[in-house]
Amino acid sequence: MALSGIEIFKKLPKKNCGECGVPTCLAFAMKLATGQAELVACPYVSDDVRAAIDEASAPPIRTLTIGAGDRAVKLGGETVMFRHEKRLENPPGLALVLSDTMDDSVVNEKLSKFKYLEFERVGLILRPQMLALKEESGDAGKFAAFVKRVIDQMDAAIILMSDRPEVISEALKVSKDKKPLIYAATNDTAEAMGSLAKESACPLAVKGSGLDEVMAITDKLLGMGLKDLVIDSQPVNVKKALEDQVVIRRSALVKKVKQLGFSTITFPGQLTDNKMKETLIASLLIAKYAGVIVLSEMEGHNVFPLLLASLNIYTDPQRPMAVEEKVYEIGGPREDSPVLITSNFSLTYFIVSGEVESSRIPAWLLIKDTEGLSVLTAWAAGKFAADTVAVFIKKCGIADRVKHRKLVIPGYLAGMSGELEEELPDWQILVGPREAAHLSAYLKQWSA
Amino acid sequence: MALEIPKVSYSGKIREIVLGKGDKAITVGGGTSYPFYLFEGQMPLKPRIAMEVYDSPPDDWAPTALEPFADVAGDPVAWAKKCIDTYGAEMIALQLVSTDPNGENRSAEEAAALTKKVAEAVDVPLIVWGCNNAEKDTEVLKKIAEDCAGRSLMIGPVTEANYKQVGAVAIGYEHTVIASTPIDINLAKQLNILLGNLGVPDGRILIDPTTGALGYGLEYGYSVMERIRMAALTQEDERLQFPMVCNLGKEVWKTKEAKQSRDEAPKLGDPAKRGVLMEAITAQLVLAAGADILIMRHPESIALIQDMLNDLLAA
Numbered sequence: 189m190a191l192s193g194i195e196i197f198k199k200l201p202k203k204n205c206g207e208c209g210v211p212t213c214l215a216f217a218m219k220l221a222t223g224q225a226e227l228v229a230c231p232y233v234s235d236d237v238r239a240a241i242d243e244a245s246a247p248p249i250r251t252l253t254i255g256a257g258d259r260a261v262k263l264g265g266e267t268v269m270f271r272h273e274k275r276l277e278n279p280p281g282l283a284l285v286l287s288d289t290m291d292d293s294v295v296n297e298k299l300s301k302f303k304y305l306e307f308e309r310v311g312l313i314l315r316p317q318m319l320a321l322k323e324e325s326g327d328a329g330k331f332a333a334f335v336k337r338v339i340d341q342m343d344a345a346i347i348l349m350s351d352r353p354e355v356i357s358e359a360l361k362v363s364k365d366k367k368p369l370i371y372a373a374t375n376d377t378a379e380a381m382g383s384l385a386k387e388s389a390c391p392l393a394v395k396g397s398g399l400d401e402v403m404a405i406t407d408k409l410l411g412m413g414l415k416d417l418v419i420d421s422q423p424v425n426v427k428k429a430l431e432d433q434v435v436i437r438r439s440a441l442v443k444k445v446k447q448l449g450f451s452t453i454t455f456p457g458q459l460t461d462n463k464m465k466e467t468l469i470a471s472l473l474i475a476k477y478a479g480v481i482v483l484s485e486m487e488g489h490n491v492f493p494l495l496l497a498s499l500n501i502y503t504d505p506q507r508p509m510a511v512e513e514k515v516y517e518i519g520g521p522r523e524d525s526p527v528l529i530t531s532n533f534s535l536t537y538f539i540v541s542g543e544v545e546s547s548r549i550p551a552w553l554l555i556k557d558t559e560g561l562s563v564l565t566a567w568a569a570g571k572f573a574a575d576t577v578a579v580f581i582k583k584c585g586i587a588d589r590v591k592h593r594k595l596v597i598p599g600y601l602a603g604m605s606g607e608l609e610e611e612l613p614d615w616q617i618l619v620g621p622r623e624a625a626h627l628s629a630y631l632k633q634w635s636a
Numbered sequence: 637m638a639l640e641i642p643k644v645s646y647s648g649k650i651r652e653i654v655l656g657k658g659d660k661a662i663t664v665g666g667g668t669s670y671p672f673y674l675f676e677g678q679m680p681l682k683p684r685i686a687m688e689v690y691d692s693p694p695d696d697w698a699p700t701a702l703e704p705f706a707d708v709a710g711d712p713v714a715w716a717k718k719c720i721d722t723y724g725a726e727m728i729a730l731q732l733v734s735t736d737p738n739g740e741n742r743s744a745e746e747a748a749a750l751t752k753k754v755a756e757a758v759d760v761p762l763i764v765w766g767c768n769n770a771e772k773d774t775e776v777l778k779k780i781a782e783d784c785a786g787r788s789l790m791i792g793p794v795t796e797a798n799y800k801q802v803g804a805v806a807i808g809y810e811h812t813v814i815a816s817t818p819i820d821i822n823l824a825k826q827l828n829i830l831l832g833n834l835g836v837p838d839g840r841i842l843i844d845p846t847t848g849a850l851g852y853g854l855e856y857g858y859s860v861m862e863r864i865r866m867a868a869l870t871q872e873d874e875r876l877q878f879p880m881v882c883n884l885g886k887e888v889w890k891t892k893e894a895k896q897s898r899d900e901a902p903k904l905g906d907p908a909k910r911g912v913l914m915e916a917i918t919a920q921l922v923l924a925a926g927a928d929i930l931i932m933r934h935p936e937s938i939a940l941i942q943d944m945l946n947d948l949l950a951a
Binding site: 270271272304305306307309399400403425426427430431434435438439442443445448459462464465467468469471472475476487488489490491492493494496497499500501503505535538539541542545546621625626629 | 674893913917941944
């Protein structure tokens with residue numbers, strides 16, 4: 189939790205020397221508190237005070253990165269319990285589990301599917317990013333060879349899963365540059381695993397039965413100087429899984445319990461054998477604070493809905509999602525197909541395009557940049573005014589793609605049709621329905 | 637090292653509302669903590685699921701959603717009975733889509749006659765949901781309230797535009813109102829105040845916060861629901877202490893991805909499992925945000941949610 193300016197001020201030398209570039213220590217403290225200045229600017233602050241201020245101003249949940257490259261996963265840095273209080277920062281990493289006892293052909297098939305599961309939505313690429321590689325063979329050499337083969341084949345953030353430090357040690361030799369997450373240090377292996385994590389500079393997961401045991405292990409590891417930790421509390425059922433996630437987050441944020449100030453790793457597949465239910469548990473864990481979610485299976489039908497859940501929950505509530513301004517072709521429109529225009533608020537786009545699609549009438553959907561505002565809000569803010577709409581219609585090139593000159597505007601903007609006709613003398617302005625739900629009926633009676 | 641769990645101190649409680657009447661009546665609400673946070677509060681009454689029944693045969697449903705009801709799709713009474721007898725529905729939600737003036741525009745009299753038939757045929761609590769056209773819903777819901785007097789239906793959506801007319805008949809004929817507002821905590825509170833001022837008893841109000849499907853604006857309703865629960869439980873906002881209803885089945889199943897076939901969307905896996913998961917995940921997320929009543933479509937999504945509810949509420 190960040191310190192207030194006054195709290196920082198109390199720790200400063202109070203010389204008011206001005207060497208930091210700000211006339212007084214109080215003013216400097218205020219700038220520090222709001223992130224407009226850095227502590228290094230003060231030549232007189234002691235190392236102890238520097239450490240104290242750094243620690244106190246660090247986020248209550250440690251930020252860390254697992255993996256390197258395109259699919260690296262950033263976790264932590266969370267500051268709230270509810271998304272409406274500010275926003276949830278870093279969506280959970282979805283991991284597919286692969287075992288070193290699986291046949292090569294099975295592994296290859298799973299990897300190619302993993303790679304294939306990539307979806308474009310509102311200009312974002314949604315995809316799973318992590319592979320959890322599990323040692324089940326009991327053979328450190330075999331596991332290391334398996335890890336090597338997988339990382340050569342696939343760019344992903346890796347989790348190395350074994351309870352035995354000697355197995356992890358071998359695997360790190362071939363993978364430590366990829367910054368894998370080591371899973372996991374237990375009560376018995378904390379020192380050995382801690383040393384491996386420290387030497388390799390890789391993040392380390394802590395596995396304990398329940399939060400008390402977890403805290404004892406993280407305490408030991410913090411004492412060894414480790415910082416990049418991830419927690420697995422091994423809940424025995426769904427109810428306990430939810431409780432642990434809430435208690436960990438709340439303890440870190442509210443009570444500043446430093447042994448719990450970390451992201452979590454979860455295994456919904458340990459709580460059920462039913463793949464459909466595993467997906468549902470995963471969706472609950474997306475909403476309730478999980479950092480990594482390891483899945484026993486990844487298919488389009490479970491990964492896609494989970495990625496949507498993650499996108500929805502982690503969208504910044506203060507910043508509306510927007511889609512790109514352009515001409516969208518729905519259902520293969522032709523030169524006599526209807527032309528509709530609406531705002532670029534992503535929800536508006538999804539609902540309108542969905543309704544047009546389900547009407548099975550091909551159409552041109554013109555999406556005008558309204559800075560992510562919905563139709564009425566955009567209109568009120570002057571982002572959907574007749575003059576700017578006219579400029580967009582002219583430059584988007586729709587006139588070259590259709591023979592007719594009929595433009596359907598949202599029903600709520602009926603009032604602007606006259607003005608728009610003046611701006612676009614070649615076009616006839618038609619007023620569409622107010623609600624997208626009525627588009628289907630409207631389009632069915634539309635004719636060029 | 638023993639952790640002392642930092643608990644939230646809740647000062648409020650969700651009102652208990654009785655739905656329906658007789659042996660099969662159900663009580664919802666009663667929560668004294670955020671949903672399923674049983675380590676610091678109670679959730680004595682489990683959230684309930686109403687199965688959808690449509691007043692006219694669906695024409696654009698995903699095959700997987702239609703399949704369980706294909707034999708009853710043209711007969712709402714048979715459909716409702718199948719939901720109860722075959723799928724164990726604990727409530728029914730009759731969706732009166734054919735009353736929509738932009739669609740079939742069936743009359744209030746027809747809708748009321750049908751509702752009465754369904755109400756007579758089932759003994760579980762019955763939700764009756766209009767076409768979302770305030771003017772038409774006023775006419776339809778008034779007629780239904782009158783013709784089904786004393787049957788304790790849940791009728792909605794009751795909005796700012798028609799709460800006086802529909803609220804008045806709900807008082808007179810003993811029904812429960814579903815107070816519907818467009819994803820806004822202040823409007824939700826305002827409508828509940830207005831209904832109270834009109835004389836609708838507090839034991840007969842449910843909140844519809846407006847629900848979007850997974851991938852289609854779910855997060856807006858989700859956060860409004862979380863805020864409503866927060867106000868109700870920690871700020872003792874007594875005009876928000878009502879159970880919440882989420883009419884989610886129809887929202888999910890109209891999305892593109894819930895309907896696409898394997899050929900249309902090869903990356904999206906098994907279409908049947910995908911649709912079921914999209915509905916169940918939407919339901920799971922609104923439950924986490926505070927839903928007390930879910931209106932759902934597919935028997936498999938419902939079974940999955942029942943399973944999750946049993947786990948989450950296990951003693």
